[in-house]
Amino acid sequence: MTQDTSGQPKLRVRNATKAYHTRSGDLIAIDRCSLDIKAGEIVSIVGPSGCGKTTFLWSMSGLHGLTSGEVLLDGKPVTGPSRDIGMVFQEANLLPWRNLDANINFPFEIMGTKPDRAWIDSLLGRVGLDEFGSRFPRELSGGMQQRAALVRALSYKPSVLLMDEPFGALDAFTREEMNRLVEEIWLDTPTTIVLITHSIEEAIFLSDRIVVMSPRPGRVASIHEVPFPRPRSPEIMSTKEVFDLTNVIKLEIVGTQQSRYPARVAEAQPEAQ
Numbered sequence: 001m002t003q004d005t006s007g008q009p010k011l012r013v014r015n016a017t018k019a020y021h022t023r024s025g026d027l028i029a030i031d032r033c034s035l036d037i038k039a040g041e042i043v044s045i046v047g048p049s050g051c052g053k054t055t056f057l058w059s060m061s062g063l064h065g066l067t068s069g070e071v072l073l074d075g076k077p078v079t080g081p082s083r084d085i086g087m088v089f090q091e092a093n094l095l096p097w098r099n100l101d102a103n104i105n106f107p108f109e110i111m112g113t114k115p116d117r118a119w120i121d122s123l124l125g126r127v128g129l130d131e132f133g134s135r136f137p138r139e140l141s142g143g144m145q146q147r148a149a150l151v152r153a154l155s156y157k158p159s160v161l162l163m164d165e166p167f168g169a170l171d172a173f174t175r176e177e178m179n180r181l182v183e184e185i186w187l188d189t190p191t192t193i194v195l196i197t198h199s200i201e202e203a204i205f206l207s208d209r210i211v212v213m214s215p216r217p218g219r220v221a222s223i224h225e226v227p228f229p230r231p232r233s234p235e236i237m238s239t240k241e242v243f244d245l246t247n248v249i250k251l252e253i254v255g256t257q258q259s260r261y262p263a264r265v266a267e268a269q270p271e272a273q
């Protein structure tokens, strides 16, 4: 998790286009999306449902190939899964038959490497799970499972962490607690983070920049700098500046959805008759 001082972007996405082959033809999920992300930056991706956020994020992970375009990590093409990239999903995806410690060890068993126990213990302590290593997923709350997933993703010290709506399934209080935790960990060890969220408030709380995507085929419609100092306190989050930025982004997303509405009505008419 070292800071890059070369000046080149940590992660660079150039003209990423992804078409899925479906029974009714090719579906272009994202179209020529480009984005440079600096080392140690937190960038959120927001946009209307189905606009291609997950496709965009997964492209960065190397977990699925692009139809055209490229993704570079430290200047080198990302062509498959890399230990330099960690992922957290909406579901914690812990293996139910393994306790917490065994779940965290799992990636190391797959990679055939030895975990850095001191680092993992420090992470577990950080997220308040140091006493829970022998517990099974069913014995942990949703928030605890998601904290465990965060520890598992950070356990092998990736320099980039990709998070796909990681706290979307949690209640509002737990979600805020998770946001504070991510910021706290990031302030200590500035990993580069790209995060998908449906919550603009969450995006503002966590990010240096917020990328707004247009409806499918997803494109980068705009990028907003988030200028608020860190750590971001609840007081900052209730200022007029945050309120205004939230509204600008919300209106942008609603605006792009409204521009699609007449087309949807036109499509729906024959069925309604």
Ligand SMILES: Nc1ncnc2c1ncn2[C@@H]1O[C@H](COP(=O)(O)OP(=O)(O)OP(=O)(O)O)[C@@H](O)[C@H]1O
Residues within 6 Å of the ligand: 020, 021, 022, 027, 028, 029, 047, 048, 049, 050, 051, 052, 053, 054, 055, 056, 216
């Ligand atoms: N494996 C796939 N095969 C075919 N189509 C897919 C596949 N994955 C996604 N899509 C389609 O691609 C489009 C973009 O999907 P994606 O999940 O990337 O959007 P999203 O913005 O993350 O959606 P949401 O906000 O609802 O989670 C959608 O129309 C979706 O139905």
